[in-house]
Amino acid sequence: MSFLEQVLQEIQKIGESIGDAEKVDRLLQENLEHLYEKLDDKNENLDDKLVRELRTWATKMQEILDKLQPEEAKKIAKNILIFSNKIFQFSLNSKASNTEKEIVIAGYEIALKVFDKEAYPQEWALLQDQLGCFYSSRIRGGIAENIELAIQAFNSALKVYTHDYLCEQWANTQNNLGNTYLYRRREDKAENLETAIKLHNNVLKKLYNNEPYSIIWSNSYSLIWAETKNYIGCAYLEREKEDKAKNIELAIEAFKDALRVYTCNSFTYEWAKTHNNIGNAYLQRKKGDENLTQAIEESIEAFNAASQVFIDLDNYQWARTQNNLSSAYLQKKKGNKQENIDLAIKACQAALKVYNHNAYPQEWAITQSDLGDAYQTAGKYSEAYEAFDAAIGIVENLRGKIIFGSNIDSDKQKLAEEANLIYQNMVELCLELANNNPQYYAHAIEYAERSQARNLVELLATKNLYPKGDIYREEIDKLRHEISSKQRQNLSQQELPKLQKGLDELLNKINIEDDSFKFTQKINPISYSEIQDLVEEKTAIIKWYITTNKIITFIITGDKNHKSQQKPLCICSSKGLEKLIKWCKEYFETYHASRNDDNKRHEWKSLLTTRIQKLAKILHIRYVLSLIPENCNRLILIPHRFLHSLPLHALPFSNKQDKCLLDKFPGGVSYAPSCQLLQLSQTQQSLNLHHLFAIQNPSAKNPEANLKYSNLEVKLIKSFFGSYKVLEEQEAKEDNFKKFDWNSLSNFCIHFACHGEFNLKYPLESALILAETEEEAKDKQLKEQKEDGRLTLAEIFGLNLKHCQLVTLSACETGIADFQSLSDEYICLPSGFLFAGSPNVVASLWKVKDISTAFLTIKFYENLKQMQKNSSQLEKGAVAIALNQAQLWLRDLTVEKLNNWMKNMPLTGTEKFELRNTFPFDQIREPHHWAAFCAIGQ
Known part of the structure; x- marks a missing residue:
């Protein structure tokens, strides 16, 4: 048992002392004394189980404090803060992992229950500001999620701090908030940067009336002014709006302003940080080859100046400066090229002596990638391969940290976009290495796979993980689908902790019988x-x-x-x-x-x-x-x-x-998002369709949205099945669909004959349009829970369709994926149904015609059922074969072929006449009629 485990075990005894304030206080004091003796010479990591126990302990502590008198609760809360701060100091002064921050955050969150805004506004605001700082640097739970928590905490602090009341604290928190927006991964990056600039400018406006540096107030809040200038310079450097060259000059001007306050003698550390920042600005200054050469020389000079200070004051900042130096040397035109490359390699290697992949995983991965670039430029391909491989390993480890929180797909997608270039470089490097060693061709394919559709791969690979003996199987399935759905929606701050608590409680019960079980695990890439x-x-x-x-x-x-x-x-x-x-x-x-x-x-x-x-x-x-x-x-x-x-x-x-x-x-011609997803889909049972569940024309009441031919479509499709369930028109409500007992069917397919739409801005809001639920209840809460008729991708992730073998999305835009993304995350309606349990999905790539879609899907099912008659189980690729044959049939359809086909269909004379007269024979060979649908999966 590690030292930190022992400490936490002792603290957990507090949970047995509900109502006994003296015992609680004594236990905390004893642990603090124990901590003071041991912190300097111990360095242990906490595992996932311990962090979960910590959250359970924090919940118990909050229950305890709720039952105590205010003064007693305040005393204990102060001790918890002392304990937390000591842990924080330990994490700063050692090579400890980020896990220790969980103790600090838990302690502060507990203290907030005592030092509330109404009774202790200043203490509450201070705790919120400090929590924001802790969240900003937190790794566990995902960087993007923690940045959102930091923003929320800083905004909370600003409910107390104003420029009229506690103006210094207000300015510091404004700057903290602005700097957090600089690194925000969610929402629009350009707008986040504008928000950061606005927040910093607000400090300059409110405190200094936007005046230039002046002796009048040079001794009053001058450090805040310089800090604000430094922050705003960083924001201008990243700014995407306005002219790039102009923004760089604004950044340089801001950094120079800061250096009027920060001098090497008076504020050495801040002076060095600003030199590091201005070095980055010079590195981005590109105004022709001659000026570029000068700018790089100026950047190297600035980085070297900062490096000489940081080497004695701050190893982390020194490593950052070395990494920046590496980039500068790699771009340097002046001097001997090989010497510059060697200096770049040396600088990266120096940075890696400080960074370690536990405490600084992001920085370590970036530096390894930069080292790979330098080696590749030098023609040292084997060394470059090792560096890129190390960087990719840490990126994938960081993905594993994003296991809980709202907008999980978006968070992982942003990480994938940031790391995308590393994978690209590795694939191209493997192809270069393969010129002399052909085995690297295989490695090129493997690394390409590791960057494709990873979110869905991880979800599908872990959804069938169960504890030994398959205990709590139903509870795990239910929680997995609920979490997968909720994390892709905008969760309220109340819903997220409830889900986390439910997960913790279930895992605690499971680990009593199987202590090796984890809700998720690292997925090995396909070879x-x-x-x-x-x-x-x-x-x-x-x-x-x-x-x-x-x-x-x-x-x-x-x-x-x-x-x-x-x-x-x-x-x-x-x-x-x-x-x-x-x-x-x-x-x-x-x-x-x-x-x-x-x-x-x-x-x-x-x-x-x-x-x-x-x-x-x-x-x-x-x-x-x-x-x-x-x-x-x-x-x-x-x-x-x-x-x-x-x-x-x-x-x-x-x-x-x-x-x-x-x-x-x-x-057959079929699609798969990646080879590994193809592998996962092929592990599912062979296709053997017995039952049909269909959604039929939910928009029938709306004349503009009525799908005239969908009624005929479902009528003929269900004739191929001996057993079927159809939700027709207004019965096809979202609520009815969600509440259906899918376990009552086996070997079934779902057919949606409705409208669909792809949401370009928010792909997770892409939806199938069902009928709205008519609200009869007057209860306000029930009204808020009313379904809107949009079955979104996020909601589809919450379905459990483990016995479903095929989903056909006979609707518009159901197969379009996020084509704007720089990563290759497969975010579209089929991904939701693949996770829900269906190994096969048929979907469309554009807005489709009602009549041609009806003919295509009817023929598709006819082909499938004919194939099934010839064999008890359909072969691999049967869905693609049936769909492709239907597409070619539709493309080549003539009046004579249509008449012959209709003879075998359960159609009335009136229906045959109408179809014969409305079918677009003159346009049917155009691909927008027959080529819209594709078969995805098995």
Whole structure:
């Protein structure tokens, strides 16, 4: 048992002393004395279990304090703060891990229960301000979530501090808040930076009337003025709005202002920090080669000045300065190039002697990445590989810290975007190394995989983790889905602790019988040999990976002897990438403009065929296909980033332009977000559909939204099933859907014949549009809980569809993923249903026509059921085969074929007549009619 565990064990005895104030106080004093003796020579880490116990203890302490007299509670709260502060000092003065901060935060949160705003406003505000500082540097729980907590704490403090009352404290907290917005990951980055600048400017305005440095007040709050200038300089340096060069000059001006107060003799530490900041500003100053050379020399001079101070005062700041020096030397044009690279490597290595991956994981990863860049520039590829690999390992460890909190997908996505360049560099480096050692081709594919759709991979890989003996299985399933859903919604500050408490209580019970169980765990990345095992004979995978320099196309086949099995093809230069980016920009901009404009929608549709043909050329699809064995009849596409939202299955491959990938691969063309997700989906049971659950035209009451052909669609689809449940029109309420007992069905599919929409700004708010719940109750609380008829992606994560085998989203925009993201997080409606339990999802890539969609989906199910008649269980890829055949049938449909088909359908004479006269035979070969849907998953 570690020392900190012993301390916490002693403190937990307090929980047995409810109502006994003297005993509680004595136990705290004894532990403090014990702590004073041991802190200097102990360095132990707390594990997840201990942190959970700490939260349980904190809850008990709050219950104790609620039952005590105010003076007794105040006395104990002060002792807890003393204890917490001592722990904090220990964490600063040693190599302790970030876990010790959990004790500090817990102590402050407990103290806030005693020192409330009404009775102790100043103490309460001080605690909030200090908590904000602790949250700002906290790792556990996710950096983005902690920054939000910090912002909330600083804003709370500012309810007491004003520029008229406790103005110095107000200014410090304003600056703390502004600096926190500088690093905020949520919401719009540009707006966050504007908020930071506004907060700092507010200090300058309220305290100093925006006057320049003046002797009149140089001795009054001059340090706050200098600190504010330093903060605002950092914000200008990161600012995205206005002219970049102008912002850099404003930053330099602000830093120079700060240096009027900070001198090397009077405020040495602050002087060094400001030199580090101004060095960064010089490094970003780019106004022509001559000025750039001078700016880099000035930055190196500033960094060296700061470094000489920090080496004796602050190891952490010294390491930061060394890292900055590395960047400067790597960009330096003056002098010997190799000497500059060597100095860059030396500076990174020096920084890494201070940083360790436990206490400073982010900084350590950044420095390892910079070291990799330096080695790669020097041509030392093996050393660069080791550095990038180390950086990636820590990035993935940081992902593991983001296990609880609101907006979890967004937080992980932001981290993935920040780390994206490391993965890109590693993939390109592996391809470079493979020129002499072919085994690195496999490593290139593996590292590309490790950066793709990781959120969904982690969710699917951990959802079936249970304790030994499968104890508490139902409780775990319920909590997993509830947490997955709630964390993707805007949780209130009351809901989040309740979920955390429920999770802690369940884990405490489980760990009594299985102390090794964790709610989540690190997921091992898929290996190249495992990827090969996914590919059966006559099957090929085309996997794209986009870097800042090129498009890389990997080809993996089931033929172990095939040449493309070992060597992926890099088909696109930077020029080709420029063409692709331009193509995608035009495609998505015109589509987005067409969503609510009939004229632009017509234009988008008319250009779709030409655009798809152009995309095929940019991706060199004919050449790629020439490298796939002729006997391959099944194709699995694994897109990257914005390619997820494109109809790649419709790419033409012949000069005639009338044949696409669907024609070439009769065994099916399907999609998977990544190879590892494909692997996870294939572990689920084979397809064997018995029951249908359908949503039918929920918007029927609205003349503008009524889907005329969806009624016919569901009528014919259900005729293929012996057992079905249909929620028709107003019965298809969101509430009815959510409350349905999914465990009452087995081997079933869900068919949505409704409206859908992709939310470009907030992808988690993308939704299927069901019927609204009519509110009859007058109770206010019930009204607030009324369902709005929008089944959002966040809510879909809360469904438990473990017996579902197929979800068909016969609606608009159901397969569009976030195409603006720099990372490759697969955030779209299919991701929610894959997590909910369905191994197969059929979804659309644009706004679809009601009539053509109805025909397509009816034929799709007809194909599936026909395949099932021929075999008790459907083969892998059956969904893709059935969908692809339906798409080709629809594309090539004629009046004669339609008449023959309708003979076998349960249609009335009137229905046949109407279909024959309204079907768009003259347009049906246009891809916007037949190519919108894709098969995702198994």
